[in-house]
Amino acid sequence: MKGTGKMIPLMLRMLVKKPDTILYPAQKAHVEEHFRGALKFDQALCIGCKLCMRVCPSAAIEIERVSETEKVFQAYVRMDRCIFCGQCVDTCPKKALENTENFELASTDKESLRKAI
Amino acid sequence: MAKMMIPLGPQHPALEEPESFSLLLDGERIAAATVALGYNHRGMEKACESRTYIQDIYLLERICGICSHSHSSSYVQAVEAIAGIEIPKRAAYLRTLIGELERVHSHLLWLGIAGHEIGFQTLFMFVWRDRELVMDLLERLTGNRVNYGMNTIGGVRRDIDSTQTEEVLKALDILEARTSYYIKVCTEEQSIIGRLAGVGKLPREDALRLGAVGPVLRASGVRRDMRKDDPYDAYSELDFNVITDDHADVLGRTVVRVFEIMESYKICRQVVRNMPDGPIAVKVPAKIPTGEAFSRYEAPRGEDIHYVRSNGTDRPERVKVRAPTLANLASITNMIEGGYLADVPIVIAAIDPCFSCTDRMIRVQDSRSGREDRYDWAGLRQYSIDWYKKRGVDLSQTKAAWKD
Numbered sequence: 465m466k467g468t469g470k471m472i473p474l475m476l477r478m479l480v481k482k483p484d485t486i487l488y489p490a491q492k493a494h495v496e497e498h499f500r501g502a503l504k505f506d507q508a509l510c511i512g513c514k515l516c517m518r519v520c521p522s523a524a525i526e527i528e529r530v531s532e533t534e535k536v537f538q539a540y541v542r543m544d545r546c547i548f549c550g551q552c553v554d555t556c557p558k559k560a561l562e563n564t565e566n567f568e569l570a571s572t573d574k575e576s577l578r579k580a581i
Numbered sequence: 582m583a584k585m586m587i588p589l590g591p592q593h594p595a596l597e598e599p600e601s602f603s604l605l606l607d608g609e610r611i612a613a614a615t616v617a618l619g620y621n622h623r624g625m626e627k628a629c630e631s632r633t634y635i636q637d638i639y640l641l642e643r644i645c646g647i648c649s650h651s652h653s654s655s656y657v658q659a660v661e662a663i664a665g666i667e668i669p670k671r672a673a674y675l676r677t678l679i680g681e682l683e684r685v686h687s688h689l690l691w692l693g694i695a696g697h698e699i700g701f702q703t704l705f706m707f708v709w710r711d712r713e714l715v716m717d718l719l720e721r722l723t724g725n726r727v728n729y730g731m732n733t734i735g736g737v738r739r740d741i742d743s744t745q746t747e748e749v750l751k752a753l754d755i756l757e758a759r760t761s762y763y764i765k766v767c768t769e770e771q772s773i774i775g776r777l778a779g780v781g782k783l784p785r786e787d788a789l790r791l792g793a794v795g796p797v798l799r800a801s802g803v804r805r806d807m808r809k810d811d812p813y814d815a816y817s818e819l820d821f822n823v824i825t826d827d828h829a830d831v832l833g834r835t836v837v838r839v840f841e842i843m844e845s846y847k848i849c850r851q852v853v854r855n856m857p858d859g860p861i862a863v864k865v866p867a868k869i870p871t872g873e874a875f876s877r878y879e880a881p882r883g884e885d886i887h888y889v890r891s892n893g894t895d896r897p898e899r900v901k902v903r904a905p906t907l908a909n910l911a912s913i914t915n916m917i918e919g920g921y922l923a924d925v926p927i928v929i930a931a932i933d934p935c936f937s938c939t940d941r942m943i944r945v946q947d948s949r950s951g952r953e954d955r956y957d958w959a960g961l962r963q964y965s966i967d968w969y970k971k972r973g974v975d976l977s978q979t980k981a982a983w984k985d
Contacts, residue, residue, distance in 0.1 A: 466771065467769060467770065467771035468770060468771045468772045470765070470766050470769060470770040471703050471704065471707070471766060471770070474707065474762075475703060484710050484713075495720075496717060496720040496721040496724075497721065498721075498724050498739075499720060499724055499725070500724040500725055500730065519633070519635060519636070520636075521632065521635075521636035521637075521639040521640060522639075547639060547643075547728070548725070549639045549728070549730045550724065550730060550738075551635065551636075551639065551730075554733075554738060563724070
């Protein structure tokens with residue numbers, strides 16, 4: 465049929481080229497800079513205002529007071545709920561929260577999905 | 582020969598999402614078709630009412646995994662209109678940039694799917710390879726590949742710097758070269774033209790009468806695009822063409838989409854070059870004054886409509902979403918009637934359907950008695966236990982996974 469096979473030259477060129485895909489997880493997947501991945505918490509900066517808890521669209525973050533005498537707080541994130549929108553990071557008045565580039569968060573144990581960060 | 586009714590869906594290999602089509606066949610040809618909606622209801626509109634305006638952005642962004650920016654932009658536009666806020670110019674330009682990059686990736690995705698539906702797997706593979714370029718670009722600019730989280734009420738959340746501007750321009754050059762190649766393939770390759778020409782005809786009058794939107798409408802020769810007709814963001818200051826085509830079939834829809842990608846590159850270049858300096862967001866109080874607003878946005882699939890009503894609190898009283906697929910579904914029966922059964926998958930795919938975005942409300946009605954039934958949690962659980970008991974399975978002792 466006339467006018468067919470327009471993509472054959474491109475296909476033939478691909479025979480001598482390296483694949484475009486990578487062998488994840490043997491090869492590390494590339495993540496762009498400033499990717500919104502897992503949260504990181506800085507205990508020294510947190511003042512316990514709990515604004516992050518109030519803005520979270522999926523009720524994924526919890527701030528708990530860990531000391532009876534001092535104002536020390538610990539953040540817990542429920543990874544099964546977090547949607548990685550980063551609104552808590554934007555809202556935090558003391559910049560105690562931050563997004564990291566870590567995206568390998570899968571787990572086979574449901575209990576471990578709620579973790580201290 | 583006797584006519585035969587066959588179902589296509591709700592679960593069907595040609596459909597990416599569940600949707601039910603009933604086709605009345607007269608031999609190989611379709612004599613009549615009906616569409617039944619309601620397999621993907623997620624209760625999002627109701628969920629919006631119990632969340633704050635900021636939380637709703639992230640919820641509504643997840644209506645669609647492909648036009649996520651369109652839904653969130655349409656929603657924030659409505660909220661900004663109620664609050665009487667004008668967003669900074671730089672924010673409008675940034676929203677336009679992300680919106681156009683989203684259109685590029687959505688149309689490339691569609692082109693790949695169309696190739697897949699007509700058995701042209703080579704096109705599918707190569708187009709999706711090149712789509713990764715724009716996905717990576719979006720990830721670099723916004724922090725995520727799919728749900729960008731770029732919008733906030735009063736502006737955008739992230740700014741772009743000069744190195745990112747350079748990266749955008751560099752990626753656009755590569756993408757433009759590759760897209761030109763696909764345009765050549767789609768308009769010259771005889772196997773594509775032979776497969777798509779004359780399939781799924783939707784004449785101009787029918788398209789207008791049935792309220793088709795987006796590329797489906799433009800492929801029927803109607804020049805309608807919200808970016809021109811009701812400009813939002815920065816579109817009134819940009820120079821671009823509305824692509825139309827007179828084929829009024831699946832080939833026309835393909836042509837409109839591939840040329841629209843080229844227009845998007847043109848828009849992106851203008852946006853990046855003419856980006857004004859200044860702030861990217863204005864502060865908006867959490868409580869939005871009483872009022873209502875209606876917002877239109879040209880999503881990659883067509884006109885997306887959001888309606889928001891506020892009551893002076895920090896939560897909306899009502900949010901209504903009309904996704905473009907709902908507007909296009911009415912014309913699907915028109916397109917497939919009279920055609921061949923083997924053409925149905927590509928005709929359905931040609932409206933770029935997004936059934937999950939479309940389903941908004943469910944009314945349970947008994948088809949014989951016309952009686953409507955509504956259940957609460959406990960009632961629904963009891964109904965399911967009784968249903969299984971009749972079939973010999975006793976689930977009454979099973980513990981509920983949720984709290985009543």
